[in-house]
Amino acid sequence: MSMGQLLVAGADEFTNMGAMDYVLAVVALLGGLGAFLFGFKVLSDNIEKLATNRLRGWFDKTGKNRFIGVGIGAGVTAIIQSSSATTVMVVGFVNAGLMSLFSATAIIMGANIGTTITAYFSVIADIPFIEFITVFACVGIFMNMLAKKEKTKSIGLLLAGLGLVFLGLEYMGMAMEDFAESQALISFLRSVDLRIVLLLAGVIITAIVQSSSAVTTIIVQMVSAGMVIGDPSNSGVLFLVLGTNIGTCVTALLSSIGANTNAKRAALIHLMFNVFGTVIFAIFLLCWPGFMERTLIAWFPNDPGLQIALFHTFFNVVCTCLFLPFIKVFVKVATKLIREKKGTAKVPEEAATPEKLLDERFIKTPTIAVGQANRAVTRMAETAMESLKTAFDAFVARDESAAERVNALNANVADLERRIVSFLIRISSEDTSETDERTIYALHHATGDIARISELADNITKYTRSCCKKGIEFSPVVIKSLHEMYGKIEQLYGKTMEVFDKKDITVIRAVDNVESEIDAARKEMVNDHIERLNEGKCKPESSGVFINLVGNLERAADHLTYVAHAFD
Secondary structure (H helix, E strand, O other): OOHHHHHHHHHHHHHHHOHHHHHHHHHHHHHHHHHHHHHHHHHHHHHHHHOHHHHHHHHHOOOOOHHHHHHHHHHHHHHHOOHHHHHHHHHHHHHOOOOOHHHHHHHHHHHHHHOOHHHHHHHHOOOHHHHHHHHHHHHHHHHHHHOOOHHHHHHHHHHHHHHHHHHHHHHHHHHHHHHHOOHHHHHHHHHOOOHHHHHHHHHHHHHHHOOHHHHHHHHHHHHHOOOOOOOHHHOHHHHHHHHHHHHOHHHHHHHOOOOOHHHHHHHHHHHHHHHHHHHHHHHHHHHOOOHHHHHHHHHOOOOHHHHHHHHHHHHHHHHHHHHHHHHHHHHHHHHHHOOOOOOOOOOOHHHOOHHHHOOHHHOOOHHHHHHHHHHHHHHHHHHHHHHHHHHHHHHHHOOOOHHHHHHHHHHHHHHHHHHHHHHHHHHHOOOOOHHHHHHHHHHHHHHHHHHHHHHHHHHHHHHHHHHHHHOOOOOHHHHHHHHHHHHHHHHHHHHHHHHHHHOOHHHHHHHHHHHHHHHHHHHHHHHHHHHHHHHOOOOOOHHHHHHHHHHHHHHHHHHHHHHHHOOO
16 A cells, blocks of 8 residues: 555544544543653652662762663662653763763663663553553642641652553553554555655654653553564564664764763763664674564464563663673774764862852752762862861961962852852752752851851951061960860861762761860950960950951851761
């Protein structure tokens, strides 16, 4: 039957069956797809909330072990149900200098495996009792409305999302059954014999939808309803599935625009992995046109949906196994194709700029974004303490020139504070968990206290200038006591960062103990100074400088204590 004959036959059938039947079928398909996609977003968002610390910890464990990287990629993607989202996060980590290209490549490979799980929801939707799961949509909503605990609310939304997923699949299945009754449509789908057309269709549709999981699920629904895409004798429908794996790279490629060189390389590696895998499998299927009939159909003759889901998994697992030993080759090729711009220095991980640490790519995954904000606040604290140390050492050494260095460090602290606050506000606009919201609240308070420490460093430079101008000097005994006091401040900083980075509130008691020692040291030093004044051992003009200096050091300790207590 020619294309013209198919269109004529379709027009006749459209007239016989009635336009309303097709309109209702299209409405059911679109409504089911909408419920499915929304349900999956609600489901994955709330699984992510319940796995907040674990998800963040997984990304922190990325290292040189490629198998761990694949496992992390597969696990995270299975939770958030989007290889595109995982890859975008990976591009962000690479852009921030927090992940090597080697680790990123392994995670990207794992993400392609994790994303295949979605199709199996469509497969198990055919099991009779699955229809009862749609009731979860109602049960979950009521749980969310009536519960008081955040965890219970998240569980309720998780169940509601799961119910919507299967409700959407039910409606899509009903629509596909209606379309399956159209002989003209069936004939048309079977007549698409050009496998390159099917492959390109998979690329284009997925690039538009930006979800290979959603497109593969629709394909599973179509074949489960009895609709045959392409000629089974030459595995036509499998080329459509192959195309989805290339189309899903579009999101990561778009996210790499404006990123640094390494981030662009990570996006390119994602594209290379999927393109090379597709080419290899396309050649394999062309050389063995009967692959689908002799394997998938022969082994699972009565379950076409399972056939597609299994092939999707088989493709990604095999490609990962094939390419995993060649990760360094992928990195080398990407490095050759995308070269560093002339004059661009390589930025080490510890020197990653604030705008890269607080990359907007992380915003859509709040738990990861909060972790990045935490890293930025840690950087801010390090910079503020470096400023305080520079100012203190300059005071002891009577070095006025250090003021310029202190001013530069303080400018960095102020810039970090502005960026962090803006980033935290943007995270809060997303659907964050109660745990993440508490951390955001604590980070807001911490940035303010850290900024005050840098201001105290600026005060100390003024005391240095005053000493040099007035010729004020302090005895070795006083200098020694100042060093001892500052040593306790550094000890306090270490304890505070234990609370801050590890969220270990059991250390707060130790923080309070050290802070009390610093308070006592200030009182003792002021009393000793007054005694020396009375004995004529100190000049009166030194009082203002000395008392203000130890007072500022004590205030710095207070602010460090406040940072620790922000997480109490």
